[in-house]
Amino acid sequence: MTEKVIAVADHRYRASAPLIPARLIAPTGELLDSLHRPLRDLRISVTDRCNFRCSYCMPRDVFDRDYTFLPHSSLLTFEEIVRVASLFVAHGVRKIRLTGGEPLLRRDLERLVAMLAALPGADGERLDLTLTTNGSILERKAAALKAAGLGRVTVSLDAVDDAIFRRMNDADFPVADVLRGIDAAERAGLGPIKVNMVVKRGTNDEQILPMARHFRGRDVALRFIEYMDVGATNGWRMDEVLPSAEVVERIAKEFALAPLPPSAPGETAERWRYAEAGVAGEIGTISSVTKAFCSDCNRARLSTEGKLFLCLFASRGHDLRALVRGGASDAEIAAAIGLVWQQRGDRYSELRSAVHAAAPAGERRVEMHYIGG
Numbered sequence: 001m002t003e004k005v006i007a008v009a010d011h012r013y014r015a016s017a018p019l020i021p022a023r024l025i026a027p028t029g030e031l032l033d034s035l036h037r038p039l040r041d042l043r044i045s046v047t048d049r050c051n052f053r054c055s056y057c058m059p060r061d062v063f064d065r066d067y068t069f070l071p072h073s074s075l076l077t078f079e080e081i082v083r084v085a086s087l088f089v090a091h092g093v094r095k096i097r098l099t100g101g102e103p104l105l106r107r108d109l110e111r112l113v114a115m116l117a118a119l120p121g122a123d124g125e126r127l128d129l130t131l132t133t134n135g136s137i138l139e140r141k142a143a144a145l146k147a148a149g150l151g152r153v154t155v156s157l158d159a160v161d162d163a164i165f166r167r168m169n170d171a172d173f174p175v176a177d178v179l180r181g182i183d184a185a186e187r188a189g190l191g192p193i194k195v196n197m198v199v200k201r202g203t204n205d206e207q208i209l210p211m212a213r214h215f216r217g218r219d220v221a222l223r224f225i226e227y228m229d230v231g232a233t234n235g236w237r238m239d240e241v242l243p244s245a246e247v248v249e250r251i252a253k254e255f256a257l258a259p260l261p262p263s264a265p266g267e268t269a270e271r272w273r274y275a276e277a278g279v280a281g282e283i284g285t286i287s288s289v290t291k292a293f294c295s296d297c298n299r300a301r302l303s304t305e306g307k308l309f310l311c312l313f314a315s316r317g318h319d320l321r322a323l324v325r326g327g328a329s330d331a332e333i334a335a336a337i338g339l340v341w342q343q344r345g346d347r348y349s350e351l352r353s354a355v356h357a358a359a360p361a362g363e364r365r366v367e368m369h370y371i372g373g
């Protein structure tokens, strides 16, 4: 019998307020961590809630009706999010991704999008503002998000077969609604659309080819994500991981593929286009388990209530909200962020087995619904 885990979100993740360095050095737009990786990408979780219960992220037996989600008062307000985000941009962040939980569940999200879109980008470049959603209410929201200033969307979709999709989201949610959401996002100009499929061997791997057939020929980047040991509640097992190499092999048996270069520094996906002339679309693989990409990981994550995490697999954060609500100045908060990043040495995926072996008792990795994927 598996042990039931009751998670209490905001008490569980230890996070102390980061130190404010004695000498406040103004951000220069180039901040390197201890492995010389620049800070370029900020993921902001705007809610810990979701209307799906995907087993690899929010398994229903843990995140059930007794689960305590964060009270609204503990969430960063839109004004606080924009203030902190502007300090990250000053440190060189060029891309902001809004995540969750399911970000479209946060009320008036368009207002936050408009406030972030108004931020001047680093070095005069336009800020790359994007969002990851499960697509459940995207059809209703796409046009307004675009009008507010959102640039692109990524939609999580684990199957095109309705029965398998309903099983994967464990909320009996129909796939047709998500597919219509993707169409609406394309019409609204939120492309190129990325579609992320988490592949779990024995659960939905038979959907790899149907997904490729469905999106081939459209301006969509279909990415296959290896099932990961994120958090501490999804019961991850290595034998349920289907290596990306096998995913590509399966597709290449039906469609000729040609490799593509990374679209930006720190890109997590390996990419291929369809070799047949005139066929739009591409596929990609994100292989955190079999082909770690920590060496150029330039991502920071801000949790829903303002804790800074430096890795998807971290178990400890840095409480920026304490500084924001504690009266610290922008210069002090920026300097604190700078110091935290400069000391960063995270590379969990490269050290996975060693980290597992060495993890102190009771240390829990942060849950994905809390800091976004």
Ligand code: SF4
Pocket (backbone or CB within 6 Å): 288, 293, 294, 297, 298, 299, 310, 311, 312, 313, 346, 347, 348, 349, 350
């Ligand atoms: S495991 Fe951590 S350090 Fe490595 S790529 Fe993922 S988020 Fe970055």
